Amino acid sequence: MHTMWKGTISFGLVNIPVKMHAATENKDIKLRQLHKECQSPIKYERTCPNxxxxxxxxxxxxxxxxxxDKFVVLDDEDLEALKKEQADKAVEIVxxxxLEEIDPIYFEKSYYLSPNEGGSKAYGLLHSALKDTGKIGIAKMMIRSKEQLAIIRIYENALIVETIHFPDEVRQVKDVPNIPEEFDTLQKELETAKMLIEQLTTKFDPEKYNDDxxxxxxxxxxxxxNNEEVVIGETKPKPDNVTNLMDALQASLEKTKKNKPKPKAAKPKAATTKKKVAK
Structure with missing residues (x-):
């Protein structure tokens, strides 16, 4: 499993060298966009409109x-220095x-933690302490140039980091339109709904749910x-340097011919008549 981050998790005077690995993966099927006329993949280029x-x-x-249209330019050196300053800090559980005190709306992404060299004993200590107390740790850490609020909890026999949103990143319910302040529910309807919920209540088993x-x-x-309903995108042939050179020379020659001034036409000579000499 690919290591995304290496660092130290600390609580009190205990330091745990750990590695971090993504706990989930995106299974979405990525579809490409093709030009309908020739079936070639669409290419996006970064352009300057000015x-x-x-x-x-x-x-x-x-x-x-x-x-x-007013900007503050940030140099790469400044950003790297700032990122390194934060990344070098140990991730301290404060x-x-x-866990039940945190609403799921705050949860973002999960990562596995594994002990790095020399960290197995301290790793096991934190795992056991969290398991026995039923608590989770709150910490801040740098992931991909962004400071994250995170929780550290146990998942089976491993420690897991769950990044969570900062409070100002969660929008207020009061800003959601059309939510009634009070709910006018008939008792009979409520009892029927509760009966339906009770009938559909079961133990959570993630294996029974699939992405249909x-x-x-x-x-x-x-x-x-299998039915060979496939298309092959047309590729633009790479220009040949020799052909390019000949084309450029030919175009230059044609342009020169067009721009060359036409020679002036010779003026017709005046007609001369000889006088007959009388004999």
Whole structure:
């Protein structure tokens, strides 16, 4: 499993060298966009609307837009120094709370933690302590140039990091339109709904749930492939340097011919008549 981050988790005077690994993966089926006419993949280019040309990576800088069309440019050196300053800090668990005190709206992404060299004993100590107390740890850490609020909890025989949103990243319920302040529910309807919930109540088993749309889409793709309903995108032939050179020379020659001034036409000579000499 790929290591995304290496660092130290600490609580009190205990330091645990750990490695972090993604606990989940995106199984979405990525569909490409093709040009309907020739079936070639669509290419997106970064262009500058002012210079009206494509921009290369080394021409791009990062900036913060603090007002309309007004920017503060941030140098890569400044950002790297700031990121390193935060990344070098140990991830310190500052509080311990109960998991049920955190609403799931705060949860973002999960990562496995594994002990790094020399960290197995301290890793096991934290795992056992969290298990016996039923608590989770609250910490802050740097992941991919962003400071994250996170919880550290146990998952089976492993420690797991769950990144959670900061409070100002969660929108207020009062800003959601059309939510009634009070609910006018008839008692009979409520009792019927509770009976239905009771009948459908079961023990959670994640294995019984499947992504039906993804399965159907894969079956459709496979069926089209087996029936040879496939297309091959046309590729633009790479220009030959010699051909380019000859084309450029020919075009230059034609242009020169067009721009060359036409020779002036010779003026017609005046007609001369000889006088007859009388004999």
């Amino acid at each position: 210079c009206d040309r494509e921009v290369k990576n080394d021409e791009i800088v990062k900036a913060y837009e603090y007002a309309k 509080d311990f709370v109960k 749309y993804r399965t159907a889409l894969l079956e459709l793709i496979e069926a089209k492939k």
